[in-house]
Each structure stands twice: as structure tokens, then as C-alpha cells.
Amino acid sequence: MPPRRTDWTLALCTGLAFATGLAGNLVGRPGGQWVFALHGMAGFALALFVIPKLRRVLPRLMHRAGWNRATAFGLLATVGVLLVVGSGAAWAVGGTLDAAGFNLLNWHIALGFTLVAAVSAHMIARAKPLRRRDLTGRRQALRWLAVAGIGVAVWPAGEQIAAGGHRFTGSRPLGRGADGSPDTNWPPTSWIADAPRPLNPATWRLSVTGQVNTPLTLRYDAVAAMAATGDATQTSTVAAILDCTGGFYTAQEWRGVRVGDLLDGAEVRPGAGWVRFVSVTGYRWSLPLAEARDALLATHTLVHGEAVPLSHGHGGPARLVAPGRRGFQWVKWVVAVDVLTAPDPAQALAIHTSSFTPAGRGEPTEASFFRSN
Numbered sequence: 001m002p003p004r005r006t007d008w009t010l011a012l013c014t015g016l017a018f019a020t021g022l023a024g025n026l027v028g029r030p031g032g033q034w035v036f037a038l039h040g041m042a043g044f045a046l047a048l049f050v051i052p053k054l055r056r057v058l059p060r061l062m063h064r065a066g067w068n069r070a071t072a073f074g075l076l077a078t079v080g081v082l083l084v085v086g087s088g089a090a091w092a093v094g095g096t097l098d099a100a101g102f103n104l105l106n107w108h109i110a111l112g113f114t115l116v117a118a119v120s121a122h123m124i125a126r127a128k129p130l131r132r133r134d135l136t137g138r139r140q141a142l143r144w145l146a147v148a149g150i151g152v153a154v155w156p157a158g159e160q161i162a163a164g165g166h167r168f169t170g171s172r173p174l175g176r177g178a179d180g181s182p183d184t185n186w187p188p189t190s191w192i193a194d195a196p197r198p199l200n201p202a203t204w205r206l207s208v209t210g211q212v213n214t215p216l217t218l219r220y221d222a223v224a225a226m227a228a229t230g231d232a233t234q235t236s237t238v239a240a241i242l243d244c245t246g247g248f249y250t251a252q253e254w255r256g257v258r259v260g261d262l263l264d265g266a267e268v269r270p271g272a273g274w275v276r277f278v279s280v281t282g283y284r285w286s287l288p289l290a291e292a293r294d295a296l297l298a299t300h301t302l303v304h305g306e307a308v309p310l311s312h313g314h315g316g317p318a319r320l321v322a323p324g325r326r327g328f329q330w331v332k333w334v335v336a337v338d339v340l341t342a343p344d345p346a347q348a349l350a351i352h353t354s355s356f357t358p359a360g361r362g363e364p365t366e367a368s369f370f371r372s373n
């Protein structure tokens, strides 16, 4: 294989794996499964195409005289490929690791970012443009296709041998007792480190604002009463899977207010198209209006058919339950439902900064809805 073709194939695989890896964090519905399949194939192809690369550069690496500044990047990138592909494959087949508070998937992601940085640096230092003759040559092209084809063909087989129980997102089950019954004691998770003080249901208020004719400020009792009266057409109990990009999921029955019912009380204005859910920490996410209407502002989970209030760790008094969305979008400790004309452009930033605000750090604040003790 011509060196440049190998190298540009490696770059292509790395780019594809990176893009699908990032995109996978937004996939929560089975229809998006292909993103994960593509991610696995890109990783597999990366591992295969690294072989001709190593055959070419290993002899050079063995001789100190041949070393230069770029060699270090190349070496780092090669070790990186092995670690990233290895950790990804190990996670997919059920491997476990707990190192420095990171699980195997966390490490895979962290190493993936490092690899992309190393490959980028390596390419800036060394990349040579592809020429026509690197791409032509029928035998060569067929060989390239064969290797790529093996990656595509072997991936579904690999998926079959992957450990059972995990979702198509790669997440593994949590929150079931030994007998398989719901267990609400799964460990709470944060995107970064949101740790607000417990909210006091007696002083907590939910505001419904933005593009509405009648802004509302609701007390916990009013929200809970709306949840309890949800009729058959507006069911207030939803079975939904919270699937965290950190690699776990929990299937629970959630009870609360259908967001559509909340919004009807406030009368959404024409022209509104999005709804933003805002946490007491400033963490927030927005959903298209129709999807938001069908989402739930949950106050309880059901355990053996009985409603148990959401614990503080899981976002009590109220958190968003957005079926088909990934866990990071299920905003906890919701204090405002804000109707907008467009998605909140700063939400992706807000989920990274909320943990550094006084409320996110759990510092005492003037806000009235925190518990006094």
C-alpha cells in the first residue's frame, strides 16, 4: 500500500471515529444505532490500517539515528490508537475498569480526545498531500477495499459476541434489585459536578415563562396535584430509560406533570417553538415544543407501583424526563420552564459552567428555595 494512502486512510478513520463518537452522545433512540455501528467500524478499520503503518515505520523507530521531533508524535499516535481502539472494544464486549474514578468508557473518551490531538499534531508536522498515483492502481485499490470490507463485515459479528444487557448505546443496566424489580438507589450522576444544596419543596417554586400569555409561578403542591390528576389521555406516568453517556442506563417509571399540561395553563404564544428547562444551578437544555409537550416534569418514581418522591440526588423536587434523549439532557432540580422561539444557543456552554456557579457548588445563597438547614 502506498504510504500516503495508508496515512490518509488512518486520518480518515480517526476523523470518522471521532465524529461518530461525539455524535453518539446525542443518540438515544434505536433509529440512531447506525452512528454507533459506524463508530465501531471506523475503530476496527483504524486498527487494521495501523498494521501497514507499523510495518513501515517500526524499522525506522528502532534506529535512534532516524529519530526527529515528529517521531514522538508518531509514536504517541500509534500507542494512542492501540489504547483507544483497545478500550473501546473492551467496553463493547463487557470489560470493566475503575481507574482514578474513571470507568473504561470514560477512559476511552479521554484517550480518544488525546489521540485526535496527537494525530492532528502529527499531521501538521508530517502530512504529505495525496497524489493521484496514491489512489490509482487497481490491485492496490482492491486491497484497500478488502481491508475496509473486513472492518464492515466483522463489526456486526463482534456486536453479537458483545456482553448481553447493554443497550445499543453501549450503556449497561443499573437500578434494578436482585429480583429485577425497580430500585431507585442507582448512584446519581452529574455532567460535570453540579452539587446544589437540597431544595425545600415548601419554598421551591416552578416558573413557566417566556413566550406565554400567562406566566405561572407554581408551588410544589400545585405541581404534585397536576401530576395526580393526569387522566388516561394525559398520562402522568411514563416508563422511560435514563441513558447516561457515562455508560449506564436505568429503566424507571416516572410520575409527574406532562409538560404539555403545564404549558396549556400558561397559554403558549403562536411563534413559540422551543422549551428550555432550567436548573437551579443554571444547567439547562431545550427541546422542540412538540417533543417538550410530551416530556414529563417528574416529581416521583414508581417502586412496586408506589410513588416515591425523587431524592435530592436524582433532581428532586422536579426533574425533566425526556424519553429518547440522553441522560445529560434530563435536567435535574428544575426551577423554570421557559418557552422560546429558538433553541437556547448557550445551553452547551451552560452545562459545562453550571458546576462552577455558587448554586452549582452548593454554596449558601440568598435563593429562597433552598432548605434552611
Ligand SMILES: Nc1nc2c(c(=O)[nH]1)N[C@H]1C(S)=C(S)[C@@H](COP(=O)(O)O)O[C@H]1N2
Residues within 6 Å of the ligand: 186, 187, 188, 189, 190, 191, 192, 193, 194, 242, 243, 244, 245, 279, 280, 281, 283, 313, 314, 315, 326, 327, 328, 329, 330, 331, 332, 333
Ligand atoms: N442540573 C443538572 N442536571 C443534570 C445533570 C447535572 O449535572 N446538572 N447531569 C445530567 C446527567 S449527565 C445525567 S446522566 C442525569 C443523571 O441523572 P441521575 O443522577 O438521576 O441518574 O442527570 C442529568 N441532569
Ligand SMILES: [Mo]
Residues within 6 Å of the ligand: 189, 190, 191, 243, 244, 245, 246, 327, 328
Ligand atoms: Mo450523564
